[in-house]
Amino acid sequence: MTYRIVIALILSSLVTFSLQNSLSAESRTLPIEPIEIGTMPQFVFDGYIVDNYYALKYKQQSMERIFHAPKKHGMNPLISGEGGYVNVRRDSQTGRFQMWYQTHAPKLDEQGKFIGANYAIAYAESKDGLNWNRPRLGLLNWNGTKDNNIVWKGITDKRASGPCLLDVPEGERKGYRYLMSYHTGGAGKGMNGIRVVGSHDGIHWDKSSDSLLAELHSDTLNSIVYDPISRQYVMYCRAKHIYRTFKGSILDTGASRRVARMTGPSIWEEWATEPQNILVPDELDNSNQFKFFYGMPVRYHAGIFWGALWPFKMNTDIVTELAFSRDGVQFERLASRPQLIALGKEDSWDDGMVFGNHWIEVGDEWWFYYAAFDGPHGDSTDRKSGIGLATTKKERLISLRGPRDGGVIITRKINWGGEKLVLNANASQGEIKVRVSDAKRRVLDGFDYDDCVPFHSDNVRHEIHWKKQSIGSLKGQIIRLEFLLLNADLFTFRAD
Known part of the structure; x- marks a missing residue:
C-alpha cells in the first residue's frame, strides 16, 4: 500500500467519523x-x-x-428528624419500597462549637411507600453505637455522602443487583472523590467492588446516568478542583457551585475526562438572588435527560426546578422558572431547603421523594431535616x-x-x-x-x-x- 493511499484512507476515515458525529448530534437536537x-x-x-x-x-x-407541579402528600414528612439526598427504588417482584439517604452527625470541638459533620448512608423500607421502617441493622458504628440503620460509611469507614443509585445495562453490573455512587473524603490521596460500590441486597455493600471514578471534591449529589445513544456514562457534578484551588478572595477562587458534566466508558474504572461547566445561573436567577446551583440529579427517560436542578440563594434557600435536555449538554428551563418541588409555607418542616430527585413509577403515577430542611443553608446547627413525597400522574410535568x-x-x-x-x-x-x-x-x-x-x-x-x-x-x-x-x-x- 502506497503512502498516498494510506493518507487517503486516513482522511476518508476522519471525514466519515466527522459525518457520523454530526448526524448523531443533529438527531438528538433536531431529528x-x-x-x-x-x-x-x-x-x-x-x-x-x-x-x-x-x-x-x-x-x-x-x-x-x-x-404541572407534583402535589405534596398529606402525610408529609414521611421521615422526621433526618434525611438528605434521598434515593428510592421499588422492587418489581415484591412491590417493596427501598430508600437510601444521606444522614449526618455534627462534629463539635472541646468547647462544643460546631466544626463540621460526619456523613453516612442510611437505609429504610416500606410496603406502601408512605409508612417507612428504619431497621436497626447493627452493621456499622455511628455516634458510638451499632443500633442504627447505617449501611455504608465509605471505603475507609470515614465518610460517605451524596448517594446515587445507578441504572446501568445488565452486562455492566458484575452480578450486583444494586449499584451506588457516593462521595468520600479523608480517605487519602488517590482514594478521595466519587466512587462506586455494589450490593446484592441493598443493605450489605461489598467493599471489594468499591472503585474510584473521579478524584473530585464534588460534595453534592453527583448524579450518574447511562446514555444509551452515545453508550457512555454521564456524571453531573461540581468542578470544585478548578474553582476552589486558590486561597483568598473570590477573585482567585471563583464560584464552584455550578453544574458540570463529565463522561466515562465504564463505572468500574477511573475516568480520564475533565468536568466542564454546562449550567451557570442566568439573569432570571440573579434577579431572584439565586446565584448558585447546589447540584442537579438527572434521569434519562424517553429520549430526554430530566434534571432536578437545585438553585441556591446564598446562604439561605435551596429550591428544586425542572431542567430538560435531548443531548444531556444543552439544558432548557421554562421561562417562568416554576418549582418542581416548592418550598413549604413559613414555619413548616420544609420551608428552608428542598432537594428534589427523580421519580419512581407507581401505577399510573410518578412519585417524587425529596429531602428538606426547616432552616436555611447557613443555619447548620438548629435546622432539622426530613423526607417527603410529591406525586403527579405519569409523564405529566409539561x-x-x-x-x-x-x-x-x-x-x-x-x-x-x-x-x-x-x-x-x-x-x-x-x-x-x-x-x-x-x-x-x-x-x-x-x-x-x-x-x-x-x-x-x-x-x-x-x-x-x-x-x-x-x-x-x-x-x-x-x-x-x-x-x-x-x-x-x-x-x-x-x-x-
Whole structure:
C-alpha cells in the first residue's frame, strides 16, 4: 500500500467519523426525518417531535406550555428528624419500597462549637411507600453505637455522602443487583472523590467492588446516568478542583457551585475526562438572588435527560426546578422558572431547603421523594431535616394546552409502525381530535377531524379511534399527526 493511499484512507476515515458525529448530534437536537418513534412515548412540549403549533384565533389566543407541579402528600414528612439526598427504588417482584439517604452527625470541638459533620448512608423500607421502617441493622458504628440503620460509611469507614443509585445495562453490573455512587473524603490521596460500590441486597455493600471514578471534591449529589445513544456514562457534578484551588478572595477562587458534566466508558474504572461547566445561573436567577446551583440529579427517560436542578440563594434557600435536555449538554428551563418541588409555607418542616430527585413509577403515577430542611443553608446547627413525597400522574410535568377556541399541534414526519395511537391527555373540560396527513400535509382519506371519535376525558393511555379507518392500516407509511385541542392538555402520544 502506497503512502498516498494510506493518507487517503486516513482522511476518508476522519471525514466519515466527522459525518457520523454530526448526524448523531443533529438527531438528538433536531431529528432526522422521517422519525422512527417505535413505541416510546413522545413528549410534545420541547419541539423535538413537534414541527409547529398555533391557535385558531391567533390574534386573541395562543397555545401554551403548562407546567404541572407534583402535589405534596398529606402525610408529609414521611421521615422526621433526618434525611438528605434521598434515593428510592421499588422492587418489581415484591412491590417493596427501598430508600437510601444521606444522614449526618455534627462534629463539635472541646468547647462544643460546631466544626463540621460526619456523613453516612442510611437505609429504610416500606410496603406502601408512605409508612417507612428504619431497621436497626447493627452493621456499622455511628455516634458510638451499632443500633442504627447505617449501611455504608465509605471505603475507609470515614465518610460517605451524596448517594446515587445507578441504572446501568445488565452486562455492566458484575452480578450486583444494586449499584451506588457516593462521595468520600479523608480517605487519602488517590482514594478521595466519587466512587462506586455494589450490593446484592441493598443493605450489605461489598467493599471489594468499591472503585474510584473521579478524584473530585464534588460534595453534592453527583448524579450518574447511562446514555444509551452515545453508550457512555454521564456524571453531573461540581468542578470544585478548578474553582476552589486558590486561597483568598473570590477573585482567585471563583464560584464552584455550578453544574458540570463529565463522561466515562465504564463505572468500574477511573475516568480520564475533565468536568466542564454546562449550567451557570442566568439573569432570571440573579434577579431572584439565586446565584448558585447546589447540584442537579438527572434521569434519562424517553429520549430526554430530566434534571432536578437545585438553585441556591446564598446562604439561605435551596429550591428544586425542572431542567430538560435531548443531548444531556444543552439544558432548557421554562421561562417562568416554576418549582418542581416548592418550598413549604413559613414555619413548616420544609420551608428552608428542598432537594428534589427523580421519580419512581407507581401505577399510573410518578412519585417524587425529596429531602428538606426547616432552616436555611447557613443555619447548620438548629435546622432539622426530613423526607417527603410529591406525586403527579405519569409523564405529566409539561403539556401543550389548546385555548378554548382551539389550537393545533402538528408533528414532524413520522414513519408509522403501530396498530394504535395512544394519548396521555386531559380533555375533561374540552375536546381532542386527531387527523392524519401525509408528508406534505394532505389529509388521508378517512382520517380527517370529522372522521375522528372525539376525546372528552382524562386518561394517561387513551386510544384514538376513527369511524371507518384504523391507523394500523398505515404501517410503513410516512405520516404527520395533527392534534386539534379545545381547552385541553396533551402530554405525550405513542404508537402501540
